[in-house]
Amino acid sequence: MKNNPLEKLKTQLDIIFNPSSVAVIGASRDPMKVGHVVLRNIVEAGYKGRIAPVNPKAHEILGLKAYTSLLEVPFPVDLAIIVIPAPFVPQAMRECGEKRVKAIVVISGGFSEVDEEGEALEKEVLEIAEEAGIRVVGPNCQGINNTHVGLCATWPLIKCKGGISLITQSGTLGAAFSCWAEEEGIGISKCVNLGNKADLNELDFLRYFGEDKESRVIAFYIEGVSDGRKFMDIASDISKRKPLIALKGGRSPAGSRAVFSHTGSMAGSDAVFDAVFKQTGVIRAKSLEEFYDFAKVLAYLPLPEGRGVFIVTSTGGSGILAADACEDAGLTLTEPSEEALKRLRSQLPSRCTFRNPFDLTTTTADKFRLVIEENGGNPDIHGFIAIFGDPIPNAAEEIKAASESVKKPILVAYLGGGEVEKVEKTKMHSLGIPVFPSPERAVAAYSALVKYSEFRKRTENSLID
Amino acid sequence: MKNNPLEKLKTQLDIIFNPSSVAVIGASRDPMKVGHVVLRNIVEAGYKGRIAPVNPKAHEILGLKAYTSLLEVPFPVDLAIIVIPAPFVPQAMRECGEKRVKAIVVISGGFSEVDEEGEALEKEVLEIAEEAGIRVVGPNCQGINNTHVGLCATWPLIKCKGGISLITQSGTLGAAFSCWAEEEGIGISKCVNLGNKADLNELDFLRYFGEDKESRVIAFYIEGVSDGRKFMDIASDISKRKPLIALKGGRSPAGSRAVFSHTGSMAGSDAVFDAVFKQTGVIRAKSLEEFYDFAKVLAYLPLPEGRGVFIVTSTGGSGILAADACEDAGLTLTEPSEEALKRLRSQLPSRCTFRNPFDLTTTTADKFRLVIEENGGNPDIHGFIAIFGDPIPNAAEEIKAASESVKKPILVAYLGGGEVEKVEKTKMHSLGIPVFPSPERAVAAYSALVKYSEFRKRTENSLID
Numbered sequence: 001m002k003n004n005p006l007e008k009l010k011t012q013l014d015i016i017f018n019p020s021s022v023a024v025i026g027a028s029r030d031p032m033k034v035g036h037v038v039l040r041n042i043v044e045a046g047y048k049g050r051i052a053p054v055n056p057k058a059h060e061i062l063g064l065k066a067y068t069s070l071l072e073v074p075f076p077v078d079l080a081i082i083v084i085p086a087p088f089v090p091q092a093m094r095e096c097g098e099k100r101v102k103a104i105v106v107i108s109g110g111f112s113e114v115d116e117e118g119e120a121l122e123k124e125v126l127e128i129a130e131e132a133g134i135r136v137v138g139p140n141c142q143g144i145n146n147t148h149v150g151l152c153a154t155w156p157l158i159k160c161k162g163g164i165s166l167i168t169q170s171g172t173l174g175a176a177f178s179c180w181a182e183e184e185g186i187g188i189s190k191c192v193n194l195g196n197k198a199d200l201n202e203l204d205f206l207r208y209f210g211e212d213k214e215s216r217v218i219a220f221y222i223e224g225v226s227d228g229r230k231f232m233d234i235a236s237d238i239s240k241r242k243p244l245i246a247l248k249g250g251r252s253p254a255g256s257r258a259v260f261s262h263t264g265s266m267a268g269s270d271a272v273f274d275a276v277f278k279q280t281g282v283i284r285a286k287s288l289e290e291f292y293d294f295a296k297v298l299a300y301l302p303l304p305e306g307r308g309v310f311i312v313t314s315t316g317g318s319g320i321l322a323a324d325a326c327e328d329a330g331l332t333l334t335e336p337s338e339e340a341l342k343r344l345r346s347q348l349p350s351r352c353t354f355r356n357p358f359d360l361t362t363t364t365a366d367k368f369r370l371v372i373e374e375n376g377g378n379p380d381i382h383g384f385i386a387i388f389g390d391p392i393p394n395a396a397e398e399i400k401a402a403s404e405s406v407k408k409p410i411l412v413a414y415l416g417g418g419e420v421e422k423v424e425k426t427k428m429h430s431l432g433i434p435v436f437p438s439p440e441r442a443v444a445a446y447s448a449l450v451k452y453s454e455f456r457k458r459t460e461n462s463l464i465d
Numbered sequence: 466m467k468n469n470p471l472e473k474l475k476t477q478l479d480i481i482f483n484p485s486s487v488a489v490i491g492a493s494r495d496p497m498k499v500g501h502v503v504l505r506n507i508v509e510a511g512y513k514g515r516i517a518p519v520n521p522k523a524h525e526i527l528g529l530k531a532y533t534s535l536l537e538v539p540f541p542v543d544l545a546i547i548v549i550p551a552p553f554v555p556q557a558m559r560e561c562g563e564k565r566v567k568a569i570v571v572i573s574g575g576f577s578e579v580d581e582e583g584e585a586l587e588k589e590v591l592e593i594a595e596e597a598g599i600r601v602v603g604p605n606c607q608g609i610n611n612t613h614v615g616l617c618a619t620w621p622l623i624k625c626k627g628g629i630s631l632i633t634q635s636g637t638l639g640a641a642f643s644c645w646a647e648e649e650g651i652g653i654s655k656c657v658n659l660g661n662k663a664d665l666n667e668l669d670f671l672r673y674f675g676e677d678k679e680s681r682v683i684a685f686y687i688e689g690v691s692d693g694r695k696f697m698d699i700a701s702d703i704s705k706r707k708p709l710i711a712l713k714g715g716r717s718p719a720g721s722r723a724v725f726s727h728t729g730s731m732a733g734s735d736a737v738f739d740a741v742f743k744q745t746g747v748i749r750a751k752s753l754e755e756f757y758d759f760a761k762v763l764a765y766l767p768l769p770e771g772r773g774v775f776i777v778t779s780t781g782g783s784g785i786l787a788a789d790a791c792e793d794a795g796l797t798l799t800e801p802s803e804e805a806l807k808r809l810r811s812q813l814p815s816r817c818t819f820r821n822p823f824d825l826t827t828t829t830a831d832k833f834r835l836v837i838e839e840n841g842g843n844p845d846i847h848g849f850i851a852i853f854g855d856p857i858p859n860a861a862e863e864i865k866a867a868s869e870s871v872k873k874p875i876l877v878a879y880l881g882g883g884e885v886e887k888v889e890k891t892k893m894h895s896l897g898i899p900v901f902p903s904p905e906r907a908v909a910a911y912s913a914l915v916k917y918s919e920f921r922k923r924t925e926n927s928l929i930d
Contacts, residue, residue: 179881252792325752350579353727
């Protein structure tokens with residue numbers, strides 16, 4: 001089995017995300033240094049394996065025994081995180097080889113992204129790694145994270161466990177995504193910063209996350225791809241099983257020029273990327289917020305069976321904005337059946353708007369559930385968008401109950417609710433109900449769900465044919 | 466002077482936003498009732514005038530002496546907030562007339578928005594008001610707010626003082642906007658919920674806020690306008706002095722139908738609204754978040770003299786996304802002059818990308834200021850977008866200093882910065898520097914600034930011609 005290339009890759013990358021022990025080469029006592037921050041984040045995220053700070057001058061850092069050299073560490077080291085200046089990296093790599101370290105993340109910059117000298121250094125590093133049979137992430141990257149084992153070898157500190165795995169060619173964009181997920185309690189599963197991709201690239205991590213059960217959704221920010229043909233094969237294969245969400249930098253001429261300055265990638269023709277994403281079922285986000293929103297909704301909601309959506313709201317204005325957005329997105333606002341209307345009219349005040357969007361006006365959370373459940377059996381309604389305006393308590397519990405009874409996706413927007421909104425939003429996220437801050441963002445996220453559902457249907461049908 | 470209609474309107478509306486005393490008719494002891502929430506918010510927002518809770522059964526509410534009838538209140542009442550069931554509103558209005566109340570906000574629903582009976586009731590209310598010479602906001606509205614005097618006669622509680630005044634046909638959309646402004650420390654100036662517009666409508670408040678010094682920007686959510694011709698006259702007039710930002714519900718057929726259900730307005734042809742907004746210089750937002758972002762940037766930044774924008778960033782990926790968005794928006798990414806480049810190369814490490822976007826890579830906040838100041842005199846650079854990735858302390862102080870020295874708009878995006886980001890963002894907002902959560906939202910907001918600046922130039926030129 002180990003001769004199977006995918007199995008081999010899996011074994012190698014498992015070490016990166018689930019090492020038994022980690023060394024931080026370049027661990028620092030100075031709280032402003034990356035070598036300190038990374039060590040502190042691994043400790044504070046609750047990593048349970050053994051940790052070896054390596055620093056030629058320190059005996060102890062953050063309460064951990066420090067070692068003057070990697071070779072002095074008295075236990076085996078699975079993963080080394082390197083945060084020392086570039087010229088010292090080759091020597092550190094050699095020691096990693098001697099110590100039989102299994103994988104390395106090189107955070108240090110100063111390689112091929114800088115100049116020819118750096119390029120030569122990067123080549124040297126890669127040769128040492130290949131000779132020692134060590135896989136490398138980076139160099140010039142913002143590290144890695146696996147929240148499920150508390151391995152936050154990156155920054156800022158991200159601890160919240162979730163179902164989204166991230167591959168990113170930009171440290172900050174991955175960090176921004178992770179910060180939002182942390183703050184909302186959505187969490188992430190794993191995150192890898194590609195950096196210069198001297199060895200491991202986006203294709204390797206796509207394949208790995210594609211097999212990883214904890215990665216329900218894979219979101220990737222790229223500026224180019226290492227091998228277009230391979231990318232298509234891998235993406236098509238994974239998309240059949242789990243959603244892939246892409247954000248591609250360098251759509252425009254100005255952006256392409258900036259891409260070349262940033263990572264030396266050729267941004268490539270945007271029309272080609274667009275076509276490739278469509279064909280392979282990759283859901284493309286147009287902005288960083290969409291990137292996050294799409295991943296969030298696809299990680300948590302079941303897929304709708306069609307384009308029919310029902311909007312229930314306590315805020316007329318938001319219902320209107322959502323209806324406008326649904327029409328833009330090609331979603332169908334299915335009207336309630338006569339029978340459903342009859343049942344609802346007997347249970348709700350006449351001031352409600354008995355259609356789609358269904359406006360409850362001033363109301364309580366149980367009425368949202370009532371409207372959803374009374375329309376839940378309608379075969380032309382494939383999912384719901386519930387928009388809470390005002391401070392409406394218990395929204396989370398009622399939507400959770402409605403989800404369980406109708407077994408169709410229910411997506412929530414919550415706005416204008418002050419402190420109650422914050423409480424309900426946190427509860428909903430912990431219950432796996434994605435909440436969005438505006439009607440338009442809710443509809444855009446819902447559309448991503450529909451788009452991926454339609455791709456899955458097409459591929460399943462083509463398998464049957 | 467009082468015979469001048471605008472002066473008369475000003476006097477009447479001043480009473481609504483700056484009353485010496487307020488009665489809450491329908492004040493309640495039950496914390497779940499609107500009549501309690503509104504009274505509590507007025508108290509908690511720190512309103513300094515006299516407050517008279519009116520409730521036939523209570524002697525005291527929230528520590529305030531309560532009165533069984535408005536007529537028992539021993540002091541004059543400027544403004545009455547009515548939150549009793551619709552059928553009792555006419556009698557309350559008559560008592561307001563007897564008590565010589567000067568203005569009324571009817572929060573209660575159950576009028577023309579419900580049925581013919583409600584329509585008749587609304588007509589009766591309006592007749593009583595006209596006879597007594599009292600101006601009315603609503604009925605069926607979410608109240609009013611003036612943060613500058615702590616008059617939060619609405620919900621949720623909004624206290625933060627700012628420069629944006631809001632006119633809204635949807636309570637929740639106004640509340641959502643206000644909540645965001647509260648949370649970010651941006652604040653609002655005044656907010657009025659129009660409700661059924663039985664008497665006062667959006668045109669009245671546009672004219673009032675147009676003259677109001679505390680309203681630096683007017684943002685309005687509408688589903689239709691009461692008088693198209695008048696709207697154009699008023700909007701054109703105000704746009705010459707201060708920015709108007711519009712969000713219009715009912716762009717699509719589905720949305721138009723929902724508009725009619727919500728407020729009985731005819732949404733009208735969207736193409737006509739688009740043309741009207743363009744002609745009158747109203748900046749149109751496509752979504753609720755844009756509505757907020759545009760108001761925020763226009764309330765705080767000076768106008769750029771042209772389309773040339775310079776991006777300085779510590780995050781290459783964000784710079785690329787911003788460059789893509791600038792190109793979409795028709796902004797020009799002006800390259801730095803040779804002299805500026807020379808000066809910067811001598812002061813910054815070679816790993817930086819010395820062009821536009823200018824990528825500082827790992828850096829400190831003072832370097833952002835350096836890059837901005839070294840390019841500040843370039844006549845083809847009319848403004849800056851500074852994008853902070855990573856936790857970068859003192860961003861606020863350095864951007865403030867740069868703003869003061871270059872005297873051109875500087876807009877900030879801050880992302881991936883964890884706890885440091887939160888601290889810096891709060892500081893920047895308190896210093897009047899608008900911060901956005903993503904590169905794309907930053908660029909969209911910057912474009913609104915450019916769009917309004919170009920409108921102002923056109924009108925100023927046409928005045929000169």
